[in-house]
Amino acid sequence: MMLRFRAQIIDSPDATDIRPKALNEHGAVTGAATDENRRGRAFVWSGNSFTFLPTLGGLTAIGFAINRYGMVAGSSQIQDGQERAFLYAAGRIRNLGTLGGNISIAVALNDRGVAAGGSAIANNSFRA
Numbered sequence: 001m002m003l004r005f006r007a008q009i010i011d012s013p014d015a016t017d018i019r020p021k022a023l024n025e026h027g028a029v030t031g032a033a034t035d036e037n038r039r040g041r042a043f044v045w046s047g048n049s050f051t052f053l054p055t056l057g058g059l060t061a062i063g064f065a066i067n068r069y070g071m072v073a074g075s076s077q078i079q080d081g082q083e084r085a086f087l088y089a090a091g092r093i094r095n096l097g098t099l100g101g102n103i104s105i106a107v108a109l110n111d112r113g114v115a116a117g118g119s120a121i122a123n124n125s126f127r128a
Contacts, residue, residue: 012050015043022065030063030072042074042088054093056084063088064117065109073106073115085117099127 008027010018015033022030028046035041035052042053042061055061058077065073072088078095085096085106098104101120108116118128 024066030066032062064107073109075105
């Protein structure tokens with residue numbers, strides 16, 4: 001089996017400090033990049049198209065996983081600055097909530113749109 005590798009520069013005139021976190025089988029990438037307001041935002045890059053994803057109302061977000069359909073799982077600040085796991089699909093971002101605590105994060109995603117991650121529970125200990 002011969003493996004082929006190709007280096008690719010991910011660039012956008014609207015972003016700096018681009019930090020990829022995940023790659024799908026079609027070459028689409030997600031991660032975080034600094035926007036024109038100097039905020040870390042989740043993005044999707046596919047081909048030559050770079051798109052910042054919306055947040056859940058806070059200032060920052062990061063994508064940690066992307067599936068074959070371009071759905072993204074990650075973490076975003078909400079308005080009060082707490083972090084929440086999110087799922088981004090079909091142009092919409094969805095807050096995945098917590099298990100009773102004040103923080104959650106999604107770090108993996110399958111092709112059925114099921115995310116895995118962790119959350120604080122009511123006593124603020126963390127659970128997967």
